[in-house]
Amino acid sequence: MQQRFIGNRSVGAVGFGAMSFGGMFGATDEATSLACLDAAAAAGISHVDTANIYGMGVSERIIGMWGRRDVHLATKCGIVGGPPRTVRNDEPYIRQCLEESLRRLNREHVDLYYIHRRQPDIPIEDLAGTMAKLVQEGKIGGYGLSEIAPSTLRRAHAEHPVTAVQNEFSLWTRLPQLGLIQACQQLGVAFVAFSPLGRGVFGRTPLTRTFRAGIDFRDSNPRFVEPNFSANLAAIAPFRDLCAARGWTVPGAALAWVLAQGDHIIPIPGTRTADHLADWQVPVLDTADLSRIEHLLPAGFAHGSRYGDHQMAFVESYC
Known part of the structure; x- marks a missing residue:
């Protein structure tokens, strides 16, 4: 697998997002999750991303059970489970969450620690100062921010260099191209793209409306409810046809498009099973391929x- 950088660490260009280990998209179990992680490592994936909120610690605990020390590991804090869901970025809370995450992950140090959502009434400079202390103490290798605006990145980076920004980015979510991806490149910050496969819409086969209410959050997500759901499947069908004609997997081509948008971009697709991970075969796209996909x-x-609207709380907008 080709390599890219998060800070000064070289990692596989495609990382792994472990949200689904916490049951966000349906039931899973420890054995299946551990086998999936083994398959990811065998495929050359060396960056694993989780968060304390994924299954309320379940995802972190599974990664801790896995016990691999040769992967670049990221986790997050800042979202406080509800209802109602809120955020906290104060130093005592961040430190408490970090210690809890380290225990679950079976580590004394985490390579990358994100603030999952920003608390608006805490100046970003104060937050960056807190994260700088954790870096200086050796608790974390670097810090990141998620779902932020370019202005927030620049302010934080001026206080203490940001290692990575993690925002949603895929063929059907392009907002970061309106300033954030460019700001990351200018500052030497890795851009980590979550949901690069559109929460499964760019999966092996077209999705069906079988989302479990109250468990799979796609059940109430605007892009997955009718009439939008059927319209989106119809819009993506010609892309699926192109992939079939070229011998590409649909997930592989979707990841290749994301990777082609900048050499500082690292997509972190997620899955619950090793079987689905096998579809992440990234083809090399030439200019004509990219033009056809754009069309x-x-x-x-x-x-x-x-x-x-219920999912937008504490997500920064900038356009």
């Missing part, structure tokens, strides 16, 4: 917002 799936093609 089939132009920016803004998606029907519906990426989040509902």
Whole structure:
């Protein structure tokens, strides 16, 4: 696998997002999750991303059970489970969450520690100062921010260098191209793209409306409810046809498009099973391929917002 950088650490260009280990998209179990992690490592994936909120610690605990020390590991804090869901970025809370995460992960140090959502009434400079202390103490290798605006990145980076920014980015979610990806490149910050496969819409086969209410959050996500859901499947169908004609897997081609948008971009697709991970075979796209994909799936093609109003709390907007 080709390599890219998070800070000064070289990692596989495609990372692994472990949210689904916490049951966010349906039931799973420890054995299946551990086998999936083994398959990821065998495929050359060397960056694993989780968070304390994923299954309320379940995802972190599974990664701790796995016990690999040769992977670059990231976790997050800042979202406080509800209802209602809130955020906290104060130093005592961040330190408490970090110690709890380290225990679950079976580590004394985490390579990358994100603030999952920003608390608006705490100056970003104060937050960056807290994260700088953790770096200086050797608790974390670097810090990151998630779902932020370019202005927030620049302010934080001026206080203490940011290692990575993690925002949603895929063929059907292009907002980061309106300033954030460029800001990361200018500052030497890795851009980590979560949900690069559109929460399964760019999976092996077309999705069906079988999301479990109250468990799978896609059940109430605007892009996955009718009439948007059927419209989106129809819009993506020609892309699926192109992949079949070229001998690409649909997930592999979607990841290749993300990777082609900048050499500082690292997508972190997720899955519960090793079987689905086998579809992440990334082809080399030439200029003609990228042009054809852009024609089939132009920016803004998606029907519906990426989040509902109830999911937008503490997500920074900038356009």
